[in-house]
Amino acid sequence: MSADKVAVKIETKNTETVSTGKPSAGNSGSDILFYMILVVTLLLTDVVLSIYYYRNQGAFDMRWILAALDVSAILSVMGLAGKRVGHFLTSMKLALTMLFVVAILSIIGTWLPQGDAVLDSGWVKNPLYDVYRTLGLFDAYHSRWFLAILYLLAFNLSFCIFKRLPTTYRHTLKPRVDVKEKFIVNQPLAAEIDGAGEKGMVIARETLSGMRYRIRPGQTGSVMAEKGSYSGLASIAFHVSFLFIGIGAMLGAVFGFDEAVEIREGQTVDVRGTNLKATNYDFQVKYTDVMEEGRMTGSMPTEYSTDLEVLADGQSLERKVITVNGPLRVSTYNPVLTFLASLKVNFHQASYYQSDRGVVSVLQVNQGPGKSLIYLGFFLMMGGICFSLYFPHRRIWLKVGDSGKLLVGGRANRAKVTFQRDFERLTSELRVKMGQEDKAHG
Amino acid sequence: MGNIFSHDMLTRYEEILFIVAVISYLVCSGIFIWYLILKNEKVAQLGTILLTMGLVAHTVALALRWGTSGHAPMSNTYESLSMFGWGIVLFFLIAQRFYPIRATGALVVPTAFLITSVAGVFYQGPDIPLAPALQSIWLWIHVTIAMLSYGLFALAFGAGFLYIIQENLLKKNYKGVVSAFTLLFAALGVVLGLWLGSMLAEPVTVQDPITRTVGNDYSVSDYVKIFGGGAIGLVVLLALGYFAGKGASKRSFSSILPSLDVLDEVSYRGVAFGFPLLTIGIVTGAIWADQAWGRWWGWDPKETWSFITWLFYGGYLHTRLTMGWRGKHSAILAVVGLIVVLITYLGVNFFFSGLHSYASG
Numbered sequence: 001m002s003a004d005k006v007a008v009k010i011e012t013k014n015t016e017t018v019s020t021g022k023p024s025a026g027n028s029g030s031d032i033l034f035y036m037i038l039v040v041t042l043l044l045t046d047v048v049l050s051i052y053y054y055r056n057q058g059a060f061d062m063r064w065i066l067a068a069l070d071v072s073a074i075l076s077v078m079g080l081a082g083k084r085v086g087h088f089l090t091s092m093k094l095a096l097t098m099l100f101v102v103a104i105l106s107i108i109g110t111w112l113p114q115g116d117a118v119l120d121s122g123w124v125k126n127p128l129y130d131v132y133r134t135l136g137l138f139d140a141y142h143s144r145w146f147l148a149i150l151y152l153l154a155f156n157l158s159f160c161i162f163k164r165l166p167t168t169y170r171h172t173l174k175p176r177v178d179v180k181e182k183f184i185v186n187q188p189l190a191a192e193i194d195g196a197g198e199k200g201m202v203i204a205r206e207t208l209s210g211m212r213y214r215i216r217p218g219q220t221g222s223v224m225a226e227k228g229s230y231s232g233l234a235s236i237a238f239h240v241s242f243l244f245i246g247i248g249a250m251l252g253a254v255f256g257f258d259e260a261v262e263i264r265e266g267q268t269v270d271v272r273g274t275n276l277k278a279t280n281y282d283f284q285v286k287y288t289d290v291m292e293e294g295r296m297t298g299s300m301p302t303e304y305s306t307d308l309e310v311l312a313d314g315q316s317l318e319r320k321v322i323t324v325n326g327p328l329r330v331s332t333y334n335p336v337l338t339f340l341a342s343l344k345v346n347f348h349q350a351s352y353y354q355s356d357r358g359v360v361s362v363l364q365v366n367q368g369p370g371k372s373l374i375y376l377g378f379f380l381m382m383g384g385i386c387f388s389l390y391f392p393h394r395r396i397w398l399k400v401g402d403s404g405k406l407l408v409g410g411r412a413n414r415a416k417v418t419f420q421r422d423f424e425r426l427t428s429e430l431r432v433k434m435g436q437e438d439k440a441h442g
Numbered sequence: 443m444g445n446i447f448s449h450d451m452l453t454r455y456e457e458i459l460f461i462v463a464v465i466s467y468l469v470c471s472g473i474f475i476w477y478l479i480l481k482n483e484k485v486a487q488l489g490t491i492l493l494t495m496g497l498v499a500h501t502v503a504l505a506l507r508w509g510t511s512g513h514a515p516m517s518n519t520y521e522s523l524s525m526f527g528w529g530i531v532l533f534f535l536i537a538q539r540f541y542p543i544r545a546t547g548a549l550v551v552p553t554a555f556l557i558t559s560v561a562g563v564f565y566q567g568p569d570i571p572l573a574p575a576l577q578s579i580w581l582w583i584h585v586t587i588a589m590l591s592y593g594l595f596a597l598a599f600g601a602g603f604l605y606i607i608q609e610n611l612l613k614k615n616y617k618g619v620v621s622a623f624t625l626l627f628a629a630l631g632v633v634l635g636l637w638l639g640s641m642l643a644e645p646v647t648v649q650d651p652i653t654r655t656v657g658n659d660y661s662v663s664d665y666v667k668i669f670g671g672g673a674i675g676l677v678v679l680l681a682l683g684y685f686a687g688k689g690a691s692k693r694s695f696s697s698i699l700p701s702l703d704v705l706d707e708v709s710y711r712g713v714a715f716g717f718p719l720l721t722i723g724i725v726t727g728a729i730w731a732d733q734a735w736g737r738w739w740g741w742d743p744k745e746t747w748s749f750i751t752w753l754f755y756g757g758y759l760h761t762r763l764t765m766g767w768r769g770k771h772s773a774i775l776a777v778v779g780l781i782v783v784l785i786t787y788l789g790v791n792f793f794f795s796g797l798h799s800y801a802s803g
Contacts, residue, residue: 099757100757103753106741106749109741110747258736288571300573301574303574303577304574323574324574324734325577325734364737375729381721382721382722385717385718389714413763414714415710417703
């Protein structure tokens with residue numbers, strides 16, 4: 001209840017700020033009360049959950065939830081201090097700073113051993129080991145503060161997308177075709193062709209269609225030609241893809257599992273976290289000779305595979321020979337649900353080793369709810385960035401002005417010099433052709 | 443006499459064509475530097491024709507390697523460096539058709555020569571079998587796209603660097619020219635030195651059977667070789683850069699260098715074309731990793747550094763497209779960007795351990 005009210009309060013406060021145009025000069029009494037309740041609730045939950053989590057490690061991965069609480073607590077403290085949270089969250093500066101911070105932290109993560117690897121390294125004996133460990137530097141990419149920064153980025157991204165959506169929608173689907181002469185003259189690139197008149201307009205339209213511009217004639221005599229009108233929308237799709245991938249990753253981290261499973265030939269083992277069992281019927285390694293300058297210098301394993309059967313409640317679900325690039329994916333639930341929520345359990349051939357009791361095949365078994373969302377994000381990301389950067393939005397307006405002058409003006413959202421070349425090609429074409437017309441008349 | 447299309451003969455042809463390509467890049471480096479001094483368009487045309495012929499030979503060599511090895515030519519140092527050099531020459535030839543930037547050849551072509559000749563040093567025959575994880579259709583999709591994006595970033599770097607030089611020349615700030623050259627060469631020297639040094643080092647490869655991570659155990663003498671190489675590279679190229687800068691500021695180069703607007707646009711277009719390719723390269727890598735290793739992202743050093751590179755160029759595009767940065771600031775970012783690319787491409791393979799380790803060959 002209280003959270004709802006606070007959300008409404010923030011909303012009204014922001015609109016007030018916008019309408020008066022003044023920076024907010026602090027909070028009113030009721031604002032402070034709400035913020036205080038929010039801050040105290042968040043901080044208390046944060047602390048209680050943290051203690052619970054660090055006492056019962058491994059029971060349930062709550063770091064994502066804890067990080068979310070951290071971020072909300074920080075933001076509400078900012079709100080309490082009278083800062084304009086909304087403004088801060090939507091700023092480009094925050095986005096760039098956060099990108100920079102993420103990059104720096106990632107670099108730290110590549111220098112220090114991560115995860116279990118640290119236990120085998122000399123770092124254990126380092127006097128700063130405990131400090132680093134507490135700071136989460138040995139598991140940097142899953143540490144609370146790393147996740148908190150990702151949350152901040154996600155907030156920032158959502159706000160930026162939200163802010164840009166109306167403009168982009170207008171530019172893409174409701175372009176300004178009917179414009180006044182002043183609008184054309186004021187474009188970043190503008191030219192006037194004297195005496196070109198309607199004839200010039202026809203030539204310009206032909207030239208522009210030749211350059212694969214889409215021509216949109218208006219009601220009041222002006223004409224708009226454009227190219228790459230989906231550039232802006234594609235950019236939004238690209239940015240939305242991060243949210244999809246982020247949510248997918250979060251679902252995977254909280255609800256998914258990832259286990260290394262070791263099976264000797266002929267052995268059947270339980271897959272932890274599921275009701276599944278896996279049997280290794282046969283394990284094969286294929287060696288290939290290494291040839292250098294026409295002679296054999298050794299041999300190396302080029303293929304290994306496990307003949308694997310997966311069972312649920314004693315019943316065989318599927319059997320397949322799995323290889324390194326050929327995993328087995330088993331659906332255990334409703335197939336529609338499996339597709340939507342990617343509830344398939346995947347068995348990957350990871351590696352193998354020789355033990356006293358025979359060759360042990362090492363499998364990586366995982367289940368990632370949110371995989372479909374992640375793959376959707378991947379495709380949006382690739383498509384979005386290509387359309388956004390390879391086909392910049394270029395717009396040119398044309399209108400016949402007073403005394404038969406042809407007014408030409410245009411702009412591009414990216415690649416401005418390249419657009420300038422388009423523009424110059426159009427104007428020089430017009431000048432040359434109109435010149436020829438004059439000569440023919442003379 | 444064996445069949446002239448036998449496996450061994452094709453391997454022979456590939457070697458010869460690769461050498462032809464490297465020699466043509468060397469000759470073209472000379473020609474493009476000569477062009478800067480003579481300012482004669484005919485010289486530049488000759489250079490372009492020779493370079494195109496070199497590229498054709500290089501392309502055929504790569505195609506032959508694909509045929510003889512049975513997989514895309516990207517699985518070891520020789521093959522991937524060769525691809526990198528090929529990408530740089532390809533994009534230079536394409537870009538110079540659309541923009542008046544032939545003068546940048548004096549910087550870009552020697553870079554391509556350097557990279558391909560280093561590739562030649564690490565030449566490896568086509569009969570080394572592929573590790574199981576690499577046996578996938580994703581190999582060529584993932585690596586080709588990543589290499590093309592690196593080639594474009596190299597182009598963006600070249601144009602950005604010349605932007606800085608041109609701006610300083612126009613302002614008659616010759617000290618700036620000298621320091622830009624010195625800095626660039628020094629940075630290159632450190633990277634190349636560290637890299638060549640690490641090639642001489644003989645670390646013991648250790649593989650953890652359970653976590654599957656491959657690690658390198660370096661001894662003290664290995665560190666001496668690596669950092670000694672870095673130090674020597676720094677000193678040698680620092681001196682070289684200083685004299686190159688002196689040479690550039692003595693002659694009035696600014697008239698032959700492309701205009702500031704053109705350099706700015708070419709640098710931006712390099713990033714704008716390279717960034718989507720890098721994105722696709724990373725995403726296809728993630729899809730492949732999901733298939734082979736069962737996780738689409740694991741913060742392995744190669745992945746992390748490609749992510750850092752991606753963040754970096756994402757930042758470049760934001761400063762440019764939403765904050766309106768232009769000119770010098772963008773140029774500096776494009777120059778620094780290539781250092782990040784080199785760390786991702788070379789550094790990670792040699793200094794960090796992880797699942798991508800085999801990529802070092």
